[in-house]
Amino acid sequence: xxxxxxxxxxGVQPTGNLHLGNYLGAIRNWxxxxxxxxxxxxxxxLHAITVFQEPEALRASTREVAAGLIAAGIDPRHSIIxxxxxxxxxxxxxxxxxxxxRIGWLNRMTQFKDxxxxxxxxxxxxxxxxxxxxxxxxxxxxxxxxxxxxxxxQHLELTRDIAxxxxxxxxxxxxxxxxxxxxxxxxxxMSLRDGKAKMSKSDPSEYSRITMTDNADAIALKIRKARxxxxxxxxxxxxxxxxxxxANLVGIYAALTDQTRDAVCAAFAGKGFADFKKALxxxxxxxxxxxxxxxxxxxxxxxxxDSILREGAQKAQALAAPxxxxxxxxxxxxxx
Ligand code: AQP
Numbered sequence: 001x002x003x004x005x006x007x008x009x010x011g012v013q014p015t016g017n018l019h020l021g022n023y024l025g026a027i028r029n030w031x032x033x034x035x036x037x038x039x040x041x042x043x044x045x046l047h048a049i050t051v052f053q054e055p056e057a058l059r060a061s062t063r064e065v066a067a068g069l070i071a072a073g074i075d076p077r078h079s080i081i082x083x084x085x086x087x088x089x090x091x092x093x094x095x096x097x098x099x100x101x102r103i104g105w106l107n108r109m110t111q112f113k114d115x116x117x118x119x120x121x122x123x124x125x126x127x128x129x130x131x132x133x134x135x136x137x138x139x140x141x142x143x144x145x146x147x148x149x150x151x152x153x154q155h156l157e158l159t160r161d162i163a164x165x166x167x168x169x170x171x172x173x174x175x176x177x178x179x180x181x182x183x184x185x186x187x188x189x190m191s192l193r194d195g196k197a198k199m200s201k202s203d204p205s206e207y208s209r210i211t212m213t214d215n216a217d218a219i220a221l222k223i224r225k226a227r228x229x230x231x232x233x234x235x236x237x238x239x240x241x242x243x244x245x246x247a248n249l250v251g252i253y254a255a256l257t258d259q260t261r262d263a264v265c266a267a268f269a270g271k272g273f274a275d276f277k278k279a280l281x282x283x284x285x286x287x288x289x290x291x292x293x294x295x296x297x298x299x300x301x302x303x304x305x306d307s308i309l310r311e312g313a314q315k316a317q318a319l320a321a322p323x324x325x326x327x328x329x330x331x332x333x334x335x336x
Contacts, residue, residue, distance in 0.1 A: 004038075005036065005037050005038045006037050006038070006144050006145055007037065007038045007039075007040070007141055007142065007143040007144060007145070008030075008033050008037040008038065008039040008040065008143060008145045008146070008147060008181075009039075009040045009041075009042070009137060009138045009141055009143035009145075009146055010026060010030055010039075010040075010041055010042070010146055010147050010148060011041070011042040011043070011044035011047070011084065011134075011137055012026065012027070012041075012042075012043060012044065012065055012069075013043075013044050013045075013047050013048045013065075013201075014043050014044075014045055014048050014053075014058060014061035014062040014064070014065045014083075015048045015051070015053065015061065015201050015202060016061060016201035016202065017064070017201060017209075017211035017212065017213060018064075018065060018068045018201075018211060018212040018213075019189075019199055019200075019201060019209040019210060019211050019212065020189055020199060020209065020210040020211075020212075020252065020284075020288070021149065021186075021188075021189035021198065021199035021200070021209070022149075022201075022212075023072065023212055023288070023291075024184060024186035024189055024252065024255045024256070025148070025149030025150070025151075025184070025186060025187055025188065025189060026147060026148060026149055027068070027069060027072045027074075028072065028184070028255075029147045029181065029183045029184060030069070030072075030074060030079075030147055031072055031073040031074055033145075033147060033181070034074060034075065034078050034079045035078070037145060039074075039078070039079040039080065040079070040080045040082070040141055040143065040316055040319075041069055041074055041079055041080065041081050041082075042081075042082055042083065042084050042137060042316075043062050043065045043066050043069075043081075043082070043083040043084065043309070044083075044084045044137065045058060045062050045083050045084050045085045046084045046085055046090060046091060046133060047084070047130060047133060047134070048061075049126065050124055050126040050127040050130050051115070051124070051127065051202075062083050062309075063299060063302050063305045063306070064213075064295065064299050066081060066083070066305050066308065066309055067294075067295045067298035067299045067305055068212050068291070068295050069081055070294075070298060070305075070308065071212075071291045071292075071294035071295040071298060072212075072291050076308045076311070076312065080312045080315045080316050081308055081309065081312045082309055082312030082313040082315070082316045083309050083312075083313065084137065086309065086310070086313035086317075087140075087313050087316045087317045087320055089136075089140045089317065089320035089321060089323075089324045090133065090136050090137055090140055090320075091133070091136075092136075092324060093136035093139065093140050093324060093327065094129070094132050094133040094135075094136035096136075096166075096327060096331060097132040097133075097135050097136050097139075097162050097166075098129055098132050100132075100162055100165050100166050100169065101129075101131075101132050101135075101158070101161075101162055101165075105158055105161060106128055106129065106131065106132075108154075109130075109131055109154060109155070109158070110154060111130070111131075111151065111154070111155065112127060112128055112130070115127060116128075130155075131155045131158045131159070132162070134152075134155050134159065135155075135158065135159040135162045135163070138159055138178055139159070139162075139163060139175050139178070139323075140320040140323060140324065141316070141319050141320055141323065142175065142176050142323060143178065144176050144177065144178060144179060145178075145179055145181050146159075146178055146179070146180050146181060147180075147181040147182075147183060148180055148181070148182065149182070149187055149188060149189075150182055150187040150188040151188065151198060152180070153180055153182065156178060156180040159178050160177060160178055162175075163175035163176070163177065163178065170330050170331070172330055174326065174327075174330060184255050185251055185254040185255040185259075185260065185261060186251050186252055186254070186255035189248065189251070189252060190244065190245075190248040191203060191205075191208040191209065192207060192208055192209065192210070192222060192223070192225070192226040192227065192248075193205055193207055193208045193226075193227055194208070194227070194245075195227065195243075195244025195245035195246075195247065195248050196244055206222075207222055207225055207226075209222075210222055210223070210284060210288070212288060212291055212292055212295060213292045213295055213296065214288065214292065215289070215292065216285045216289055219281055219284050219285050219288065219289075220281040220285070223249075223277050223280055223281040223284065224277055224281070226245070226249060226277065227245045228245050228246055228249065228273040228277075229243055229245065229246055229273075231243070231246070232269075232270050232271055232272050232273075233246070233250070233265055233268040233269055233270065233271055233272075233273070233276060234265055234269065235265055235266060235269040235270075236262055236265055236266070237250065237260070237261035237262045237264075237265050239265075240261070240265070246273070247261075249273070249276065249277070249280055250264050250265060252280065252284075253276075253279070253280050253283060256283045256284060256287050257283055
């Protein structure tokens, strides 16, 4: 009998247009993993509402993100694509984890500090317990591998702590150890306007990010306007230290062309950024334009996208329900 494949889980928030950071840091890797693992890819709408979302925009974004996953190459016949709110086991396990996680652990989460900013008292309590829901997303399927960008590393460490504490508290060996998969040359794509800030859907500047639906003109314009310095490209990537904007563009080029940063520097050494940006715009358009086109085609057919999400949710729930039943027994809940 063939050995069971390890399970992969990852998610993306429907909080706006998918961008190059989501693509290079996460989605592209998800596509590559689907043949070697049993994969679940989730549009995490419960996470999205930790910051207020207009209901119509959330619905549209959920469909668009699902379309983006399919357009990027995730095949719904091999991988499970679904949205989180259709599988109630996520919220249920998250509540149990709210009772396992210590407040001190959550207080150390840098994403909460970044997102809540100075207005901590006004942030939703959902934003604060976000990492518990993320742990539930993964552990509701006993997934062991989680492909993410570097920004999610701390949350995954917390997931491991939650699994361990649950196992210790109840004297069981139930939840597995979870490993982050942080893959590729662009694990943290930075804003095109500020090499020290992460490229993000919620950055108010459109010029900070390239989205997966940008057309060729928009991509070229955003890259042309991207901040750089006046020095030419160095011979080796180590010499990009202290040049965050330049390093970011080189990293993006390396990831898009499947090369190392060193190889990119060697190829462009001595050239100015005007030339390099032209080459970067070309590869960006070459890789992203077909995905954007397919996304537009798919979003024009919401009934099809909804049917993929519905089927995905049924398959996901079939996996999560027995795990949650076991959790109920372990915790001491009565069976219905
Ligand atoms: N800039 C990035 N570089 C590399 N990877 C990134 N990811 C996000 N931004 C970058 C990875 O994409 C996956 C999905 O992320 P998400 O949408 O669920 O949440 P996020 O990390 O909070 O992304 P944003 O764009 O910054 O969203 P908003 O603005 O809504 O908070 C994750 O694997 C993430 O690591």
